[in-house]
Amino acid sequence: MTNFAWLPAFKAHLEREHLLIRGESGTCLAPARCLEIDPEDWAKGGAEAARFGLRWAGLWADRDALGERCTCVLENAGDYLILSTRPDGEALASHSPWYPAAGRLERHARDLFGLRFEGLDERRWTRHQAWPEDRHPLVDALPAPGETPPDGDYPFAHIPGEGVYEIPVGPVHAGIIEPGHFRFNAVGETILGLEERLGYVHKGIEHLARGRDPAGLARLAGRVSGDSTVAHAWAACQAMERAAGLTPPARAVWLRALFAERERVANHLGDIGAICNDVGFAFAQYQFQRLREVWTRRNADLCGHRLLMDQIVPGGVACEPEALAALEYDHRHLRKALAGLFDILEDHPSLRDRLQGTGRLSPLTAAELGVTGYVGKASDQAFDLRRDDPYPPYDRYPPDVPRYQAGDVAARMRVRMDEIGISLDLMDRLLGDLPKGDLAVPFTTPEEGEGLGCIEGWRGEILSHVRFAHGRVARFFPRDPSWFTWPALEHIVQDNIVPDFPVCNKSVNASYSGVDL
Amino acid sequence: MLRILARVARTGNLAEPLEADLEALGAQMKTLAERRFAGSLALRAVDAGSCNGCELEIHALNNPYHDIERFGVHFVASPRHADALLVTGPVSRHMEAALKRTWAATPAPRLVIAAGDCACTGGEFGVSYASCGPVAGVIPVDARIPGCPPTPKALLAGILAAARGRRD
Numbered sequence: 001m002t003n004f005a006w007l008p009a010f011k012a013h014l015e016r017e018h019l020l021i022r023g024e025s026g027t028c029l030a031p032a033r034c035l036e037i038d039p040e041d042w043a044k045g046g047a048e049a050a051r052f053g054l055r056w057a058g059l060w061a062d063r064d065a066l067g068e069r070c071t072c073v074l075e076n077a078g079d080y081l082i083l084s085t086r087p088d089g090e091a092l093a094s095h096s097p098w099y100p101a102a103g104r105l106e107r108h109a110r111d112l113f114g115l116r117f118e119g120l121d122e123r124r125w126t127r128h129q130a131w132p133e134d135r136h137p138l139v140d141a142l143p144a145p146g147e148t149p150p151d152g153d154y155p156f157a158h159i160p161g162e163g164v165y166e167i168p169v170g171p172v173h174a175g176i177i178e179p180g181h182f183r184f185n186a187v188g189e190t191i192l193g194l195e196e197r198l199g200y201v202h203k204g205i206e207h208l209a210r211g212r213d214p215a216g217l218a219r220l221a222g223r224v225s226g227d228s229t230v231a232h233a234w235a236a237c238q239a240m241e242r243a244a245g246l247t248p249p250a251r252a253v254w255l256r257a258l259f260a261e262r263e264r265v266a267n268h269l270g271d272i273g274a275i276c277n278d279v280g281f282a283f284a285q286y287q288f289q290r291l292r293e294v295w296t297r298r299n300a301d302l303c304g305h306r307l308l309m310d311q312i313v314p315g316g317v318a319c320e321p322e323a324l325a326a327l328e329y330d331h332r333h334l335r336k337a338l339a340g341l342f343d344i345l346e347d348h349p350s351l352r353d354r355l356q357g358t359g360r361l362s363p364l365t366a367a368e369l370g371v372t373g374y375v376g377k378a379s380d381q382a383f384d385l386r387r388d389d390p391y392p393p394y395d396r397y398p399p400d401v402p403r404y405q406a407g408d409v410a411a412r413m414r415v416r417m418d419e420i421g422i423s424l425d426l427m428d429r430l431l432g433d434l435p436k437g438d439l440a441v442p443f444t445t446p447e448e449g450e451g452l453g454c455i456e457g458w459r460g461e462i463l464s465h466v467r468f469a470h471g472r473v474a475r476f477f478p479r480d481p482s483w484f485t486w487p488a489l490e491h492i493v494q495d496n497i498v499p500d501f502p503v504c505n506k507s508v509n510a511s512y513s514g515v516d517l
Numbered sequence: 518m519l520r521i522l523a524r525v526a527r528t529g530n531l532a533e534p535l536e537a538d539l540e541a542l543g544a545q546m547k548t549l550a551e552r553r554f555a556g557s558l559a560l561r562a563v564d565a566g567s568c569n570g571c572e573l574e575i576h577a578l579n580n581p582y583h584d585i586e587r588f589g590v591h592f593v594a595s596p597r598h599a600d601a602l603l604v605t606g607p608v609s610r611h612m613e614a615a616l617k618r619t620w621a622a623t624p625a626p627r628l629v630i631a632a633g634d635c636a637c638t639g640g641e642f643g644v645s646y647a648s649c650g651p652v653a654g655v656i657p658v659d660a661r662i663p664g665c666p667p668t669p670k671a672l673l674a675g676i677l678a679a680a681r682g683r684r685d
């Protein structure tokens with residue numbers, strides 16, 4: 001729970017390292033606490049946070065009335081600590097030496113905002129060829145775009161050695177999935193290294209958010225990653241509500257949680273089937289697809305949308321769900337169906353043989369990268385916002401958090417299996433105590449102000465930063481958990497065989513759209 | 518394994534009544550696929566910038582409830598095997614070249630179906646420094662399926678309409 005018992009010790013630690021805290025505030029992005037430091041102390045901030053064992057959870061750039069600002073989020077024991085600085089044109093030290101997953105978020109901030117970092121991978125990340133190299137879409141005016149050439153000469157790392165060959169894959173993949181490029185270095189069948197090149201579905205979401213009203217931002221947030229539409233919309237609405245100092249009515253909060261758990265179950269069902277399918281166990285694929293479809297149809301009965309898009313709005317929820325009474329039956333029915341299916345999955349030697357030991361992510365690497373969600377939980381990182389920094393209504397219903405050490409595909413599937421059961425129990429309790437009352441309160445847009453939303457989506461922790469200026473959205477940055485699970489995938493596939501890449505990838509199921517923005 | 522077989526024997530056939538509207542669409546699709554596409558219409562799905570919501574519903578076309586392969590429509594892994602491209606998303610500028618190449622690799626006469634509001638109009642993302650907007654701005658489009666995302670049934674109806682519209 002948010003108590004920051006560790007913060008005095010951390011501050012003392014910083015002081016010993018002669019890091020000057022310029023300002024401290026518990027209100028700027030409450031319930032997070034903020035420390036303002038000098039740009040030249042940025043490196044120390046990262047190094048000492050790592051030494052103290054804080055998890056690095058994200059970074060974004062912004063420009064307000066006082067100028068450029070860089071903000072980094074750290075987490076410990078469920079408390080969020082914000083480090084921020086005003087670089088004022090100075091280059092900041094990259095945090096990637098201490099936090100390897102930080103690099104991509106820093107490269108993103110550099111490409112879109114022009115923030116400069118020292119010690120950071122020089123290669124572009126989000127920018128391919130759509131705008132001039134020396135311009136930055138979130139600060140500069142851009143010339144009218146012409147035809148965009150392909151991004152042909154990205155300098156991938158080559159692994160020298162006899163018999164090493166490269167396999168380029170994508171951006172257009174063979175299946176029905178999102179685009180991205182994967183470069184494998186392989187010897188025989190074994191993967192020596194995988195390098196990801198993303199950014200293909202960059203649609204300028206942060207740019208589009210500017211000037212929107214709260215309802216428009218919620219709609220956009222619901223399209224950051226379609227499979228997480230509930231979680232992202234909730235995170236953005238939570239950020240806006242925190243900025244406005246507004247509490248949505250209890251019924252809305254309970255329904256939001258119900259929708260978020262429904263989204264979790266739907267995606268886990270789909271993924272379990274797809275993981276099995278990738279090792280040739282089509283039976284499970286059909287069974288789980290069937291269950292997912294039944295579940296999705298119920299969403300349509302409830303709110304008229306199969307994915308529950310646009311159901312979370314600033315101040316509450318958009319509709320009074322119909323057919324709520326049917327859910328209890330659904331839950332019972334699904335539990336029964338899953339008991340039979342899980343039995344089969346657990347008792348299938350050839351499935352076990354293919355999933356166990358495949359695609360291992362060691363607990364150490366998982367911790368270093370700061371992964372959350374099922375990828376983290378399968379590798380001993382048991383963080384879950386719903387339990388560790390619970391927002392209503394989860395403060396009343398802290399869920400169990402599965403935790404495994406094996407870190408392989410089997411463990412990631414196991415976490416999903418556990419989480420479905422936990423979500424079903426949770427939803428029964430939510431429905432049992434569903435408060436009566438309004439669905440939403442009118443949202444009064446603050447003239448100025450900012451907020452940070454923190455929601456446990458089905459993939460893991462989502463952070464969403466929203467700042468208002470002149471009564472409009474001035475800055476929106478949604479940080480999907482995939483920023484950390486994508487780098488994890490590069491570790492996961494190492495020393496696996498190329499044909500196992502699909503199942504490894506599916507077991508992680510990171511979002512392309514969620515990070516390309 | 519024995520337990521599974523025993524369960525199969527015990528459970529028997531639990532098939533639910535078919536959905537009349539889906540089956541009607543499917544029957545038309547099947548006839549058309551037979552008449553015009555030598556029995557099977559091969560689709561290549563291309564995500565040109567979607568939020569991935571559309572992909573979830575395209576996936577659902579293959580689940581046992583819809584199973585559109587039984588209507589003669591199937592998804593192929595290469596554009597070279599495709600009769601039609603099913604394109605989702607606003608076309609991000611970073612996917613512009615890849616989409617054009619995919620289209621060029623698809624043998625003529627090829628159909629292009631824009632699936633979802635984004636593909637039809639640019640949707641929530643419109644045209645910007647990062648987005649070319651609707652698919653029709655980048656490659657010629659034969660049919661449009663609105664919806665955010667379109668339901669599997671709407672997708673099937675749209676694919677059928679596109680196949681119908683094709684002039685041999």
Ligand code: SF4
Pocket residue numbers: 223226566567568569570571605606607632633634635636640641664665666667
């Ligand atoms: S139409 Fe809707 S679901 Fe499809 S890509 Fe666009 S925003 Fe996503």
